Amino acid sequence: IKVFVKATKPGSRCRKAYHEGEVEIYDRDRFFTVTGERLASSTTGIEARLESLGCVYRAVFGEEEEGNGAGTPQTTPVPKPSSNGHVHLTDDKIIDLASKQRRSGAKFTSLWSGDWNAHFNSASEADSSVVFTLAFYTKDNAQIDRLFRQSGLMRPKWDELHGEQSYGEMTVAKALNKVTKQYKPKGKRKRSRPPAPPPTNPGLPSILIDDVQLSDLTDQALASMIQANTPPAVFVRAGSVSRVMRDENSVPKIETFDRVRMRCRLSEVANFFTLRKGEGGCYEQVGTNPPLSLAENVLAQTTWNLPPLAGIARAPILRHDGTICTQPGYDPPSRLMYCPDPDLKLTPIPEYPDSNEVQACVDILLDVISDFPFADEPSQANALAILFSLLMRPVITGHVPLAIVDAPMQGTGKTLLVTALGTIAVGNVSSESIPSKENDDEWRKKITSILLAASPFVLLDNIPDNTTIDSPSLAAALTTEEWSDRLLGRNNAIRLPSRVVWAATGNNLRVAGDIPRRSYSIRLDANAERPWERTGFKIKGLERHIRAKRGDLLSAALTVVRAWYTNGKPKADVPTLGSFDEWAETVGSILAFAGIDGFLGNLEQTQVVQDEDTQQWTAFFDAWWEEFNSQPVIVDYLCQRLIEDDVHGAHTARALPDALLVHLDVHGVRAGALRRSLGRHLSRLAGRIFNGHKLLNAGIDGHRKIRRWKLAGLLTPHESDNPATNPAQKGLW
Template identity: 30%
Template sequence: MDRDTTPLTDNKAGGREVYNSGRYLTITGHRLPGSPDTINEANKTGFDRFYANLKAAKKKVSRPLNKKAKVAQSELSKLKKVTPESGLSDIQIQQMAGEKHGEKYVFARYSNLEESDKKKSETDLSFCCLLSPWCDSPTHLARMLKDYRKRPKTQEREDYLLRTAEKAFNERRYYYDPILKKLQPISSLITANDRLKISDTSGGRSQIQVNDNSLDDLTDATFRAILKRYENNPEFFVRHGKLVRVNQDEKGHSFIEEITEDSMRWISCRAADFIKVTPGGEICKVHPPTLMVKSLLALGGWDGIPHLTGLIQSPIIHLDGHITMVRGYDEVSEFYYDPGPALELPDIPEAPTKEEIQEAVSFLCEPFIDFPFYDDETSKGAELNCSSFCNVIACLLSVTCRNLINGPVPMLFVSKPTMGTGSSKIAEIISQISTGAPLNVFQQQKNDEEWRKSITTKISSGPPFVVIDNAEGKVHSQYLSALLTLSVWRDRILGQSKDAAFPHNSVWMVNGNNIRLGGDLPRRCYPCRLDAQEAQPWERDNFKHKDVIKWTVDNRGGLLASILTIVRGWIHAGCPGWNRPEGVKPLGGFEAWSNVVGGILSYAGFTGFLKNQQVMYQQIDSDSLQWDGFFEVWYEKFGEKSITVNELVKQLISEEEEYTAQRVFDGSNTTGIESYLLDTLPEMVTGIPLQKQAFKVKLGSALARCNGRVFPSGYMLTQDGEKKRAKKWKVVLKIRKEAQNEERRERGESRTCGIVEKTEAFQGIESQIKREEGSNETTIFS
């Protein structure tokens, strides 16, 4: 084996081959006996003689080119200097052909190149047919055949190249659409012909002739004109199968709305001029045809229009540390960024130092410094170890960094003992920082049907942050519970007989005075407690920021810069995970949120994230507490005996009658009465007289929902066979918690109580007594 460095002008002829580039030599490692095991420098005389014989074999009399071949040669030379209209390079064309045809393309590209190979011309034609959809002309295809199928005939016969390329080009069934960036049937190719007139005007818009043309042609031409008009600055999007756009109200705040027939007509007018040619040849401008506009909305799919995940109104930071600060559509996250009016953002350090992180944390705490966050006496105020404060910062991070959280986000639950403590102001601060807009308020609804309708209306506009402000009593909705874990909300459109789907990326918050959570909401929320420990907290005046909302608005840019500095530092550090304190677990169903937000907070030094979660489960989950007390009395009365719902109702009615006979009124209290099931009946099954069949149905359904569930005191309801086709139920003590019960008795706590529905006889006695006392108040059994 010899090697040499002589420059080469010819490579192959007369059965000899020599290369200095573009080829690889594969060595198996298994040498023939007696063969050398070294690579030597070539003998100069020997190599010169070898190469001279190769060049001699290469020389032959050149045949003159005919006229057609000369034209082809001229076109080929020109095409090498022209960029194809598709915008694809030769490498991109080969990659696309390889992805589509696989081994078939590899065979056509590399096979049958030797002079001894048969079917060389057939392989050339096959190669051209595979590439033809992505090429703009036969000459373009011929050049690629010459460059990538190198053999004597393709290098010397320009007429052969053009003839082969023309045949493949004319037989193609698809072409590459540079706007849609995909292959389209050749039958859909729109050109300037007798059927449809399209031309560019000076304003960059297309001109489309509408008369004497099919609806399909008009729709396709208009759609292509729209894509061309908005290619570099998309203003409308596909959002879960619907065409939408980002609109603004009179104050410059953005929202998402579905594109209607009227808005599509306006979009079409901006993209193209529609004309009509009269029989006399006169050109008249006309409005977009109504049927064509409806056809555009009915297209479905809308290839080429970007997908919209949601609306975000704070700068978008990506996991590579890049920050999108220009208003418009972000292709990476698929969010539309609208910073709101007049946002001035300071410079964000590329790799924040420890001192810069600490400075950012300190400034981020400023707007919350005057609020009375309270976990207990050792954990309160705007301190990094206070769980209530850390959870508020977690809510703020959830809104501003929503694109980093690949999953649902739980609802922040803010509770306080009295009005004027500041929960609404906290919500307003979060809204002003994250969206630059006032609070987006959602009213508490009276029943599930109203919850469903209101949620659909609110979610349709894609708000980043929603607050259920000043809720009262018990917050309980199966639809709100479901929404918090869904990425897509589906519901019937009000007033129409069709369903709609809306992506859900909103972050939710609820606040109120000593409100409770029912159903599945407790495990889908994280708590914050405010307690000023004053009778009239609204009269406080010892604030560092007298008008904290105005201060927040004036410093929004700096607050957002602090958040972005912390998050960029976390990303630069490798996105470390959440450093969970002992006993604290990620929120079930929200693991992605717990890990991202918990990781950022841990990196910034916040140590109280979710530490108060178990306290919320024990104190705020009203349904669990009420059923726990009810099953405790059940166990005291029946032990592990199995009873039917009918037998349970008879016991309740018996207690009610005994209760009526023994009740001694002393203001609003009762004395001398032992524990009754009636006392602890959960309020979700009250509201119907005990004697009604509807009460039995309601109670039976409620018991079925509690089947197999272990409650805090260790009691569990379980089904135990049937009696005359009626289910039998029993309560068992699954887990004994003697220490917990003893501690509860020492604190003087009583069982959970509900509102009891009284019989007509008892109501008559009660009314008579109240009339004598001049009282109109409702009696609550406690």
């Protein structure tokens, strides 16, 4: 119910619970929504009810103390309200306030002295202006009349009668009717501050930030971080402060600190205080937030005395001494953070597995991949090498090559194979697409983002059919211990450990450049027109099976590794793979120990088949040898013959590599481009051997002053010892 009356609220309070409801009283600055429905017993007009409102107010809110209604002491005296609820000011105070108004004070002073000609056209207008001003400060008719009589505008007209009222009474009544606002003094109230609440964690170190050098604050903050870093939660990685966190899918990630994250961490390890002036002029410590400048300075340090972080492990960590860390958390020997999946239940790993236990574990692992149509025995062994590469990565200090899994067509199970093996080792497999062949800069950016995330395993999945993988950046990432790159939008370089295990899947993949010598092959061939329609699998729903049995499968693989260590780490005879010999020896020895034969047995064959660049140049130099034998030739002559052969369909032009074929034009328009391209490629390939023929620089043609090139056939051991037949001993090459 809403009741409207003419009155002024006699106190400062507005709302209070009353009996089972609530009472609210307002006399200004309020909007109400009304329905328009009126109680039948109420009047239609709004009437003056000041006394009644006062009774209601006192009944609801009680008597208020004089002053401000809350009993709060004030720094300056505040006028008391009059009987009608308005503030009462003395005559002198009203004149003083009106004269000091910023906008109208000068005008009021002039009128008050009787000088109205500069402001109005008549004295009556001046009278109204002064009375209206007085009505703002007091609503007392008698006081306004008394004040006006003291002004310079006072004259006999003020008391002249106009009907029942005098001119003065009419002027005052008009002012009080028009001027509804009332002066309110701005007395400053002294508010007492509540006592500072105690810190939530009183056991943390206390850091006072006032009047302390930033370097000293930084030392205190770092000391607090180190003290709270047990067990380790904050690390140093790639020259930055980092931490391990889990995303919404409970997948662990490495997160680099910025100033906001550092400020959050500082608030967790210490209580920060500042000084505040309290009662009686004494200072007290009150809680505050860590300054952002402090967070920035902590990050700007060059050393933090925090543990180093090499990466994240999703499986128990194998150490160099053959022990296996199964306790979640940071492992100092390996510098890895072991973050197992929440639902991983690991089968106990025997301390000293016997031969029967090892064979049972091998059978379990072979069952997982038994339904995949491996093209040969080496492909099956190489597939299991992916699993053991991931588990052995903490103890393999060198490099791990790229695993290339391909097949004649889609639906053969390439991605499923890699995903299954990767899931056993790391819980989940992150798939990436590859940039275009010509955009190695995008390769570099992708590699940097992968290494920043510290993913232990990356799958380059569903590479387009017949794609040639030829990325210098990928080749570099496979053989470098530390990757350096400049982050996007920043000038400083970042250095990251390169410990990722890489795999790629596609149909009839080809490799070129340095990739053939930095990869190994797993070939699947179902010998079926529609391989995706095959049935009769030993394990149905392989992905569900692996996730349900991951603890058993992971323990089986680690049991084989543990047995290899406890049996003295017997070494096996494995093919040589350049920069990856440590990996080949370690993984090949474990596979041989487990009775799995064929590891890298297809290495030479797959390198020849997949290295498309070498195949094309070999065919070209075979045609060269057939055409020119060991005769020295210049590039111009070669280009001329190639163009002529192309016109006549000769085999030399047909054997031209793709790198040169794009420049061949039967009309000779692109002969210059062909000559320059061939010259650059011959300089790049100088000294290499193709199918028993070595490309040599044959010196400068004495007549045309142009470089000549020739092929030299390799010698048998008997021929190489004979100076008469060995060009090297005769100083020719």
